[in-house]
Structures are given as structure tokens and as C-alpha cells.
Amino acid sequence: MKLYSTNLQAPEVSFETALIKGQAPDKGLYLPRSLPLFSREDILSLKDKSYPEIAFLVLCKVLEGEIDAPSLKAITYDAYNYEVPLDKLNDNTYIMRLDHGPTASFKDFAARLMARLMQYYLKKENKKIIILTATSGDTGSAVAHAFYGLENVKVIVLFPLTEVSDRQRKQMTTLQKNISAIAIDGKFDDCQAMVKQAFSDEELKHLNLSSANSINIGRLIPQSLYYIYAYIKLCNYPEEIIFSIPSGNFGNMMGCVLAKMMGLPVKKIIASVNENDEVPTFLRSGEYHKIVPSLNCISNAMNVGHPSNLARLIAVYGGQMDEQGNINKMPDMERLRNDIYSSSVTDEETKATIKEIFDNYGILIEPHGAVGIKGLADYRLSTQDNTLAVALETAHPAKFPLEVKSVTGIDPKLPPSLKEIETKEEKMDFLSTDYKKFKDYLLTKIV
Numbered sequence: 001m002k003l004y005s006t007n008l009q010a011p012e013v014s015f016e017t018a019l020i021k022g023q024a025p026d027k028g029l030y031l032p033r034s035l036p037l038f039s040r041e042d043i044l045s046l047k048d049k050s051y052p053e054i055a056f057l058v059l060c061k062v063l064e065g066e067i068d069a070p071s072l073k074a075i076t077y078d079a080y081n082y083e084v085p086l087d088k089l090n091d092n093t094y095i096m097r098l099d100h101g102p103t104a105s106f107k108d109f110a111a112r113l114m115a116r117l118m119q120y121y122l123k124k125e126n127k128k129i130i131i132l133t134a135t136s137g138d139t140g141s142a143v144a145h146a147f148y149g150l151e152n153v154k155v156i157v158l159f160p161l162t163e164v165s166d167r168q169r170k171q172m173t174t175l176q177k178n179i180s181a182i183a184i185d186g187k188f189d190d191c192q193a194m195v196k197q198a199f200s201d202e203e204l205k206h207l208n209l210s211s212a213n214s215i216n217i218g219r220l221i222p223q224s225l226y227y228i229y230a231y232i233k234l235c236n237y238p239e240e241i242i243f244s245i246p247s248g249n250f251g252n253m254m255g256c257v258l259a260k261m262m263g264l265p266v267k268k269i270i271a272s273v274n275e276n277d278e279v280p281t282f283l284r285s286g287e288y289h290k291i292v293p294s295l296n297c298i299s300n301a302m303n304v305g306h307p308s309n310l311a312r313l314i315a316v317y318g319g320q321m322d323e324q325g326n327i328n329k330m331p332d333m334e335r336l337r338n339d340i341y342s343s344s345v346t347d348e349e350t351k352a353t354i355k356e357i358f359d360n361y362g363i364l365i366e367p368h369g370a371v372g373i374k375g376l377a378d379y380r381l382s383t384q385d386n387t388l389a390v391a392l393e394t395a396h397p398a399k400f401p402l403e404v405k406s407v408t409g410i411d412p413k414l415p416p417s418l419k420e421i422e423t424k425e426e427k428m429d430f431l432s433t434d435y436k437k438f439k440d441y442l443l444t445k446i447v
């Protein structure tokens with residue numbers, strides 16, 4: 001696999017390099033030059049297989065020559081040791097629940113596979129790295145859990161002490177071992193700034209600092225696998241399928257684009273967003289404007305005014321967008337509109353959808369999943385297209401108990417993974433926003 005940068009100013013690299021580096025030196029995002037194309041036989045042969053088996057067999061082709069099969073098999077089975085339910089709403093609508101992983105959000109799918117692949121390459125080269133990550137909640141816990149107990153990696157998570165929920169904090173502070181949690185007396189932006197400064201600090205070079213953020217191609221490839229899984233379980237080739245994806249930085253949606261590029265018969269990709277509607281506006285008008293600052297909606301993991309993966313989407317459709325969000329070459333808008341539909345959903349509509357799904361089907365969903373379901377309803381209303389569709393539920397309702405309870409009256413039950421942390425001992429360090437102190441901490445406490 002050869003990967004190029006969306007800014008087109010950096011040399012092509014191997015998968016291993018893209019995975020360990022994260023971002024290209026020209027500040028662009030890595031994309032595979034080509035992907036394997038799955039035939040009818042390939043897709044049919046997966047019919048009765050389990051999630052980890054399908055993941056392994058697909059990845060064997062995608063990562064051919066990048067990793068040996070026995071190691072890849074061990075990695076996928078170890079990463080995907082939880083259920084991926086497909087809840088039926090009616091004959092042509094399903095909800096795929098991606099909320100059964102250890103931190104109860106879909107980010108587990110990507111983080112767990114990426115962590116194990118990184119560990120594989122680091123071990124082979126006998127290298128060690130430190131993953132530094134700043135978080136406002138979900139990403140930090142998914143990344144910390146994904147790397148937990150792995151030998152060649154230490155993880156340091158910085159989070160704003162007063163801006164994360166008790167539950168989110170406990171997901172990071174009760175792990176320990178190779179995971180250090182630092183509570184910062186500041187805001188998320190302060191944490192982010194400290195991490196960025198550390199990355200460019202020459203005196204910290206020997207620590208091998210790396211990031212595991214959402215622009216890493218190692219997080220995108222795993223996100224193509226559940227689309228293939230849902231198709232195999234629900235459709236007979238060459239029937240078509242529609243996916244509705246609650247989107248913020250559009251990494252999840254890019255996973256679906258990759259699956260389509262590999263030959264999955266995806267008729268329409270619905271990118272459902274909250275009131276941050278820069279993408280539906282762009283698709284409609286052909287003009288792109290970031291939303292600064294982004295709007296605060298109850299689907300808070302999607303409060304994004306400039307999606308980091310948009311540059312990738314535009315590249316796949318023949319255009320070029322730089323890291324600032326300027327479009328230097330327009331993509332093929334006609335093909336883009338043909339493949340992708342995008343709808344903006346208000347908080348009021350989000351709440352009404354949570355209530356409707358509970359009243360009509362007895363199924364509890366949370367705000368992000370509700371945005372996906374409403375986006376699908378908008379699409380069906382405007383097109384009368386009743387092709388089989390799968391809406392993704394990206395988090396467990398127990399992560400958003402207040403919003404869910406206020407409209408359904410139900411207090412969502414904690415999944416076992418979240419319940420465990422309630423009684424575990426917390427351990428964290430406290431630091432101010434002073435970079436010098438943070439640097440001393442890295443140099444003295446972590447080695």
C-alpha cells in the first residue's frame with residue numbers, strides 16, 4: 001500500500017510510516033493511492049463469518065504485504081472481542097450499534113485496531129513511543145483503553161479538569177499501568193496547545209512523542225469494516241444499501257467512502273450533522289465556509305465547524321483542500337452529490353427522534369444516533385427512496401443520561417464496561433497550563 005498526502009507536496013509512504021507519523025510533513029492527510037476491489041465472490045464468501053473474521057479477511061487484502069497473516073489475525077480477534085448488534089426498526093431500516101466496546105463509543109473500533117498495529121510495528125523495530133493526547137472527553141478514553149497494557153507504548157492524556165464529566169474522567173484515571181492522566185487547570189484549548197508545543201520541542205525528540213489523533217490513516221481503515229459487515233449480514237449481493245452516519249470530523253463517513261471504493265454496493269452515503277451545517281451547505285451551494293466558533297449542540301462529539309477529514313473527501317472526488325480549509329481545486333460536485341447526501345438536524349429534532357424511536361420501537365438511542373436516524377428520514381422524505389438503510393448509533397445512551405432521560409423518562413442502564421469504573425481507584429496528576437512544568441514532568445516522571 002502506498003499513501004499520498006492530500007497536500008500533494010510530500011513523498012508517498014508505506015502504511016507503517018503513515019501509521020507511526022500520523023500527519024504528512026506537508027501538513028496534509030494520508031490517503032491510499034489504491035485499494036483492493038472486492039468481487040461478488042469475495043463478498044459472498046464472507047456471509048456466515050463473525051465480525052473479527054470478516055475484519056481479518058478484508059484487512060488481509062487491504063494490508064497485503066504490510067503485515068503477516070498470523071499477526072494480523074491475532075490483532076483483529078484481540079481488538080474485536082465485543083458484539084456489533086443490528087437492531088431492526090422495520091423491513092428496510094436497521095440501527096447498527098457501535099456502542100458495545102470498552103469505552104462505549106464507535107471510536108473503540110478504530111482506536112483498538114490502530115493501537116495493536118502500532119504495537120506490532122514498534123515491537124518489530126524494537127522501538128518505544130509515548131502517545132501524547134489532549135482530550136475533551138471521548139477520544140482520550142478510547143485511546144487510553146486501546147493502548148492499555150501494550151508493552152512498547154506509554155500514553156499521557158491531558159484533560160481540562162472542570163470540563164469533562166465524572167464518568168469521562170474515571171474512564172481515563174482508573175486504568176493506570178502504562179496510562180498517565182493529567183488534569184489541567186485550564187481549558188481544552190490549553191491542553192491542545194501544550195501537546196502541540198511538546199511535539200515541536202527539540203529537547204523532547206528523544207522521547208519519541210507520537211499522536212493518535214483522528215487524522216491518522218490507522219483510524220480510518222478500521223472504520224470501513226463495519227459497513228462491509230452490515231452489508232454482508234443484511235443484503236444479498238448485488239443489492240444496494242444506504243448508510244446514515246452521524247458526522248463531526250467525517251472520519252466515520254470516510255470509512256464508508258473507503259468501503260464503497262473497495263466495491264461495496266453503497267447507493268447513498270448520508271452524512272447527518274447537527275446544527276453545524278457547513279457540509280450540507282457546501283454540497284448545496286458549492287461554497288465552503290467554516291463555522292467559527294462551532295455551535296454547541298447536544299450531540300456534542302459532533303460540534304465541529306471545520307471537519308478535519310473534509311480534505312480527504314475532496315481529494316477522493318478529484319479536488320484539493322489545504323490544511324486551512326481553502327479549496328484550491330474543486331472536486332467533481334456532480335459525482336459528490338450523487339454519492340453523498342447531507343442533512344442538518346436541530347437539537348429539537350434530535351430530542352423528538354429519541355422520543356419517537358423509544359415510543360414506537362422501545363429502543364433507546366442517544367443524541368448522536370438520533371441525528372443519524374433523522375438524517376435518514378429527511379433523505380427518504382425528499383427522495384422517496386426506500387432502499388434498505390442502516391443508521392449508525394455511535395455511543396451508548398448511558399453516556400448521555402440527562403438528554404435521554406429528559407425525553408423518554410428512562411435512566412439508561414450502564415453497560416458493564418462503564419459500571420466497573422464507578423468503584424475503581426482513580427489516579428491522576430495535576431498541572432497548571434505552564435508549559436515549562438509540563439516539560440519537566442515529561443522529562444522526569446515519564447521514562
Ligand SMILES: *Cc1c(COP(=O)(O)O)cnc(C)c1O
Nearest residue numbers: 247248249250251252301394395
Ligand atoms: C466522534 C464521534 C462522532 C463523530 O465522528 P466523526 O468521525 O468525527 O465524524 C459521532 N458520535 C460520537 C458519539 C462520537 O464520539
